[in-house]
Amino acid sequence: MASKDTTFLGWPVLRQLASGDFLGRGTSVTSRRTRHVEARTTTADRVVQSVCPYCAVGCGQRVFVKDEKVVQIEGDPDSPVSRGRLCPKGAASEQLVNSPSRQTHVLYRAPRAKEFQRIELDQAIDMVADRFLEARQHGWQEFDDKGRRLRRTMGIASLGGATLDNEENYLIKKLFTAAGAIQIENQARI
Amino acid sequence: MANADCIIIEGSNMAECHPVGFQWVSEAKARGARVIHIDPRFTRTSAIADTHVPIRAGSDVVLLGALINHVLSNDLYFRDYVVAYTNAATLVNEDFVDTEDLDGVFSGYDPQTGKYDMSSWAYAEGDGNGGDGNGGDGDGKVEEPGGGDEHGSEKSDRAAPHSHGAAGAPMEHANVVRDETLQHPRSVFQILKRHYARYTPEMVNDLCGIPVHQFHEIAKAIAENSGRERTTCFAYALGWTQHSLGAQFIRTAAILQLLMGNMGRPGGGIMALRGHASIQGSTDIPTLFNLLPGYLPMPMVGQHDTLEEYLTSISSPRQKGFWTEADAYTASLLKAWWGDAATAENDFCFDYLPRLSGAHGTYQSTMAMIDDEVDGFFVLGQNPAVGSAHGKMQRDALSHLKWLVVRDFQLIETATFWRDGPEVASGETSPEEIDTEVFFFPAANHVEKSGTFTQTQRMLQWHHQAIRPADDVQSELDFFHELGVRIRERLKDSTDERDRPLLDLTWDYPTDEHGEVDAEAVLREINGYHVTGERAGEVLDKFVDMRADGSTAGGCWIYTGVFAGGINRSKNRVPGQQQDDVAPEWGWAWPMNRRVLYNRASADPQGRPWSERKKYVWWDEEQRKWVGKDVPDFPIDRDPSFRPDPDAGGPAAIAGDDPFIMQADGKGWLFAPKGMVDGPLPTHYEAQESPVSNSLYTQQSNPSRLIYARKDNLWSPSGTQPGSDVYPFVFTTYRLTEHHTAGGMSRWLPYLSELQPEMFCEVSPQLAQERGLVNGDWATIISARSAIEARVLVTDRVRPLTINGHTVHQIGLPYHWGVGKDAVVEGDGANDLLGVVLDPNVQIQESKVGSCDIRPGRRPRGEELPRLVAEYQSRAGTTVETGTEHANPVPEDIRRRRAATLTSDESEGGSS
């Protein structure tokens, strides 16, 4: 076929006559692009098994990666949970990953400011670490009014976890508890 | 679910919220299963169900209670199962008084505090001879362990479920009295019968709006599809949990399912359909205030001051089951966190754990923010400005913070509230007045990091990193690890004792060449490992290997085994096509890869399958062990005829026919002698806001609900109270297939946004006519808190119901939209209409029912908006006190009878 594409034998009229597609509706009118059509699922560099990030059914996903970009996410037919199927949200996962409006930089809004500004990640984590310790100190309660040990801070709260990994929740709970922060909550109570 | 013969979906819109999970319902249906959907609205789930039964939102206990009454009165329950596997035969002590005798409250209710002293709900204590009903049904009570001499208010605090994790309520011992004829008036069976005697089909008709013939259709379907040969399955979701008595909704279904013998069996059970990828995981390894990993409780001041007190309160060594090993789980957790610093001598650093002093849930924190008690707030993949109840209160709380960290993919409304929030638009506030510093960190998504999600059936599945995150994008794992590193760095020279827990924390996780933390190393720590001994450094294979002496470490005992043999089993991916339908080689389910919990109940007391058709796990006499399609959830070699020494405790005390191995008495609890703060049996109360009076009792709403009387949290008058007609309609909130909760993962995506682009409300043609609403036009919905606008969908899918002879209109409101400027689609948020009232067991808000008015046209803009809300409040005469009394006034004789159930020290208690 490849040679046909580049020689006069590939001309539609000749193909029309040669193939028997006399009305020019099939073989004879296919373009070069059509004849060499590829699917992103086959040209991907690798396929990675994943799990849908939306609801708790836990549908299997296959993530197709090409040139270090996610080019397609679809259901994993091997999964006994989902048998390759995805709902509209799961089917939109590629858009979730590659959304043009997705933020990739840290933004900071100063008190009373009217807009965000960009700051460096490193600086931002430092600022949060400083504020974390300050708030911890400010809200610290060593004893209750009956003199019993509380050893906690009420200066810090957190909400989130139901969309996170177990390993992440584990580190969050571990760090916050060690710091004495107790107001740690997530969607499970909403 | 695919094995069920009848599926009742109630309090869930499964086809819309879990479409792919719904394939199993479709499959069961294709095989001939009945599917009944009970829901206020006709949804996409109803469209596929055999029958849709419209119900008034919040009246589910009446329906389920009537079904219980029906199966008890007509002897339709599964007697062999009930006698052997539930506490039906167990006697309750004689101080217990039912709601039937106290007009809507149980014995031990303190009207001052709105709390119960639960001691009168205890089982009667046996005489130590195994309690066969002939012997002493003594006057004693089976107390909670260490039951003591505290005063009332503290007693009920310590009884609150947030203080004992999910271990279920502990019991001093399991030496109870049983009457297996079920005739004793104080047997749970007879108490149950009496409690629900007035829950009749006619009551269902009057309070739920379900015609009697339809009630019988449901009852018949359940009765005919339960027993030896068949099983019925219930599925619920937030339609049951988001109520001021939500936990009791689920309890009612559990009672019915136990009576019908549908627990622990294939095609049975009660499926909680959870809404987030790892919402199960985030309770197992909790980012929740009241829990430590593995459902161990966070210690409570005054009750858990020492490790010993803590352990005793989780489980008495004399009660049955695996919770008696909590000392090993706790020691292993503390070893995992504090490593070498945790020694037997210092109680494994138990003192490093901060103490609770009450409920510190998200709504309590929100109110603390408004009171300027919280400086900093981390919001991780959530959008409380839109997704939490009472949006206005949420945003107000955010504006009181010193700093806010939002970690998400997109600039969600919680990150932009100070600029784009509705209160800025209405002129109630402006950026110049908001001092909150906001840090927005871009978060990595599921393909940019590795780790496990735990799905709704407790299965852990590893997702592999496919690509590296761009620019500043980071996983929570890396962010919090780095934050911890920097915090510890700042404190490294500290000599302050309070910093020891941070400095002694095990925090040295390996990283890869990009500096990203190895999630697998974290999972390994969660699984646990041997600290000392021959196998030091090796992973634990199962949780029974955990020790209380510090020789093992492990971050979450129920997850132990996920790394058994050093292999990350959450990565197991044997294709489903190559396995049977239990599919144990895909992912890993806790505990110990069991897929159906309490599956010992799938066999009869002698260990034989109840029927060939429902064969699942059974006793193999030749091999002398439990075998079957699943991992048996039972001591593997325990003979069905085994009877323990009455003084034994722990796993050794589990009799061969005690399938409910995590309950203190090994039985399924029809009656909860402990553990539910608002009553041992579910009782119908009206929602906090309801146009209907409770026809069952004088008590209108849950007397133990958590209410917050504040001027930013007003309530509409209910029932026959004057002013209730100002907010005459019931609204209910819900989700759509096309969106995800507060929209952070859907309203920014064009393909999902175009499918449901605008906030709408669903009303019946009758209500549309009554209020002049036109399909496609705008309407304004007003509650006692706020007013929002929505496009109108007039549809027969919402039907007016006749309640107590009056027409009650319900209005449906999806809650996905929020006011901001960054999303593809925006709109008013339904949650702005809600107030904050909580279930006392779990502190979940009531967002499935509220009262409102509706009128045509868009809502007013600017300051006209708060004016409209105020005008309604004034017309209804609502004040801070409206709807905030715990108990409604009752006649003097009832009042006296109630008071008599409180012991003297209780009545003088209640200072907190």
Place this chain on the structure above:
Amino acid sequence: MSYLQRQLGGRTDPAQDAGWQDAPGRKGFFTDTSICIGCKACEVACKEWNAIPLDGLALSANSYDNTGDLGASTWRHVAFVEQDADRIAAARESGRRLVELGMPGVGAPAQAATQGGAPAGYGVLPAPVEDHGPSLGDMLTETRAFEDRSPEDGASHGTTVDGTPMVGALPEFRWLMASDVCKHCTHAGCLDVCPTGALFRSEHGTVVVQADICNGCGYCVGACPFGVIERRSDASTTVRGDGHVPNIGIAQKCTLCYDRLQHDQTPACAQTCPTTSIRFGDRDDMVEAARARVSQLHEQGFTEARLYGANDDDGVGGTGSVFLLLDEPEVYGLPPDPVCATSRLPEMFRTAGYAGLGMLGAAAVAFLGGRS
């Protein structure tokens, strides 16, 4: 049948007609609307795979349908139809009449698969129906036998596991959902009128637009009896970071995932469908499955079930995408009797030919008459 006739109407193998030697077998969809849950995963998976632009952000207020109909930027579309009891009764009755008429394409009530011990749906599905269905005589006989069974014996319709009849009293309300898609007609008007060869018949028997050839003339748009194909408007909104909207002005529609089929992959919509409402496979198998499913529903008493597109003698020679509907096609926005615009061309040529001869004759007569 003449070469031209076969090419433009009636039963045929379209891939072979288009010159494909050793074609892999005609592919198609079977969309079973009786199990559709209206989740729209098909719409999203289709748009995601094919990188289709946004189709507008307006609330239609027409039930849960906000994408309106098939078009250049919606290649799968889920219709939502809310119906009251009268309409349901009418649908059941119109379906019953179709069964009585033995309409080709309407499945036969099968040998009672649910009789005996097995509950409804368990048993063996009816034997595959050869070609385009049983003979009218057989169907009528079976239908009569089916109707004559006493309703009291409880066996006239299928039952659930607990013995409850599948069909009790008519429901007061129902909500129909149906995912529509290009029909990939056996005789495709769009294809026949395309002057550039942009539209072509693939080896899978499907009809595909080649965007690199299409010049946007729009003839195909008017030639489609289903209103499927459309040119992409320049007002389309991008979903891409670079702001680019591909194929503006070019005719667009479902390709039945031509690119995926080339690599033995299932089309995106069928792959994602949570309930298998959309099935994909060899067209013959799809038609067979559709007939079996209709039979099963009839057997359960749901006479409203009927096939659409499975009749190879209809105006488009049958469609590659076949549907099981629960009411008249119009209810779903489908034409009841679609006709390929070019299917009558041979006849028209012939008629035109006779007319020409007649005219000649008349002229001759007039001439001769004038002479006399």
